[in-house]
Amino acid sequence: MENNLRSRTNKVKIKDKILGGSNQVLIQTMSKTKTSLIDENIALCDDLYKRGCDLLRLSVLDEEDAKALSYIVDQSKMPIIADIHFSKNLAIKAIESGVAKIRINPGNMKKDDLKEVIHVAKIYNVAIRIGINSGCLDTYREKDPKAMNSYFSLLDQTINIFKENDYDQNLVLALKSTDPELTYNLYRSAANIYKYPLHLGVTETGYGIMGMARTCSALVPLLKEGIGNTIRITLTDSPQEEVEACKSLLTSLGLRNEFPTLISCPTCGRTKVDVSLLVRKVQDLIAHTRGDFKVAIMGCPVNGPGEAKNADIGLAGLNDSFMIFEKGEKGPILKEEEAFTYLKKKIAILSKRSHIVK
Numbered sequence: 001m002e003n004n005l006r007s008r009t010n011k012v013k014i015k016d017k018i019l020g021g022s023n024q025v026l027i028q029t030m031s032k033t034k035t036s037l038i039d040e041n042i043a044l045c046d047d048l049y050k051r052g053c054d055l056l057r058l059s060v061l062d063e064e065d066a067k068a069l070s071y072i073v074d075q076s077k078m079p080i081i082a083d084i085h086f087s088k089n090l091a092i093k094a095i096e097s098g099v100a101k102i103r104i105n106p107g108n109m110k111k112d113d114l115k116e117v118i119h120v121a122k123i124y125n126v127a128i129r130i131g132i133n134s135g136c137l138d139t140y141r142e143k144d145p146k147a148m149n150s151y152f153s154l155l156d157q158t159i160n161i162f163k164e165n166d167y168d169q170n171l172v173l174a175l176k177s178t179d180p181e182l183t184y185n186l187y188r189s190a191a192n193i194y195k196y197p198l199h200l201g202v203t204e205t206g207y208g209i210m211g212m213a214r215t216c217s218a219l220v221p222l223l224k225e226g227i228g229n230t231i232r233i234t235l236t237d238s239p240q241e242e243v244e245a246c247k248s249l250l251t252s253l254g255l256r257n258e259f260p261t262l263i264s265c266p267t268c269g270r271t272k273v274d275v276s277l278l279v280r281k282v283q284d285l286i287a288h289t290r291g292d293f294k295v296a297i298m299g300c301p302v303n304g305p306g307e308a309k310n311a312d313i314g315l316a317g318l319n320d321s322f323m324i325f326e327k328g329e330k331g332p333i334l335k336e337e338e339a340f341t342y343l344k345k346k347i348a349i350l351s352k353r354s355h356i357v358k
């Protein structure tokens with residue numbers, strides 16, 4: 001029954017991606033560079049696309065940003081989403097510039113303005129996300145038992161405007177809070193009430209590992225219950241980190257299978273090789289690689305070989321070298337400096353084979 005919650009949602013076309021229904025959970029992030037800096041944003045699009053990001057959102061703060069959108073849309077291999085607050089004119093310009101979707105915050109757009117935006121979105125057949133965050137609700141208090149009501153009251157009012165204007169088939173919803181538990185409860189209720197696809201996220205989670213942990217405490221149970229059609233892991237960090245976090249989460253839950261898995265041991269007093277250096281180099285390498293395979297980098301010959309043998313390619317550290325295992329079979333012993341070059345070649349082969357299988 002739970003998986004039906006995801007698959008029973010409407011299918012919304014976002015350029016060449018389909019959001020909703022039984023389609024795969026899409027990965028998205030947001031540029032942290034002003035949209036008017038066109039070249040920087042085009043380079044970012046390119047890098048994120050190669051990493052496996054599906055959707056990129058850009059803020060539209062002023063006329064310069066709105067003008068820049070069409071150039072970025074033209075160059076991007078990924079669908080671009082425009083993020084608009086307050087201004088109907090910027091929302092309309094963003095739609096006219098060819099973005100695949102816009103995100104509006106109903107807490108700061110007047111009803112009549114929203115109607116005009118819907119009218120233009122209809123002409124261009126552009127999807128709209130209603131994104132409600134705790135920060136945009138005047139009446140919201142995190143631990144207030146009525147907090148959920150504030151969200152659903154604003155959401156229902158906004159959905160009604162879309163329905164009255166016969167344009168709710170291209171809607172996507174987000175109900176984010178800084179509180180992971182409230183976020184979980186909001187999405188769980190929304191998944192049971194509406195058929196609109198859900199964009200999952202916890203808002204303003206913090207930096208790096210801390211933000212990832214707070215996000216996962218809400219997103220893991222939701223995704224396991226079959227809720228959510230796209231995710232963003234919001235971090236005080238680069239968009240690349242956000243995308244890597246999404247890839248890792250969805251791969252761990254078995255919801256995506258085209259990204260390699262890298263496992264490594266925490267190291268301990270037995271370690272005599274630089275595991276951390278090699279792991280960072282391999283992580284950078286596989287960030288742009290596709291394939292359903294596993295690489296294991298372990299620090300010692302005591303516990304290392306067991307895990308290394310279970311991977312498609314595994315390493316177990318010795319004194320200043322690594323024992324290599326390929327699909328469980330013992331391979332060469334290589335000095336630390338040679339191990340990365342060897343891994344690079346093997347990862348290229350595994351990636352190609354993975355693509356042939358698909």
Ligand code: SF4
Pocket residue numbers: 265266267268269270271298299300301302303304
């Ligand atoms: S694999 Fe070896 S080096 Fe790594 S944590 Fe375990 S015992 Fe320590």
